[in-house]
Amino acid sequence: MIEASTTEIWIVILGMAAGTFLIRFSFLGLVGDRPLPAWLLRLLRYTPVAVLPAVVAPMLLGAKAETDPLRLFCAAVTIIIGVWTKNVLWAILTGLSLFFGLGAFLG
Numbered sequence: 001m002i003e004a005s006t007t008e009i010w011i012v013i014l015g016m017a018a019g020t021f022l023i024r025f026s027f028l029g030l031v032g033d034r035p036l037p038a039w040l041l042r043l044l045r046y047t048p049v050a051v052l053p054a055v056v057a058p059m060l061l062g063a064k065a066e067t068d069p070l071r072l073f074c075a076a077v078t079i080i081i082g083v084w085t086k087n088v089l090w091a092i093l094t095g096l097s098l099f100f101g102l103g104a105f106l107g
Contacts, residue, residue, distance in 0.1 A: 011022070014093060046080075047086040048086075048087075051080070051094060052078070052082045052088050052091055052092070053079075054078065055092055056075050056078050056095065059071055059075060059099075060075055061073075061102055070099065070102055070103060070106065071099070073076075073098075074095050074098045074099040074102070075095065077094060077098055078091050078092065078098075079091070079098030081094045081095070
């Protein structure tokens, strides 16, 4: 296990904070008062489609993931709800609720 000093941890936290601020500022601060190009708006429509598998995949394919019927079922329901509602938040909430609810019931 790698040990880090308190100073190193704070440097990493502040660096990550500055990085996320700059990423957000590039869209909101620099481009916020102008319309975005049509090609960029078209690409941004695919963000939820990329986010949902990125949230579900580690549960199934991660280094310490266990592939069991409960996880596979909840992942399938999450994808189905996401496609059906076209809403990532509803899909994630449904999948998590089902996973933890059935896990507690079956566990």
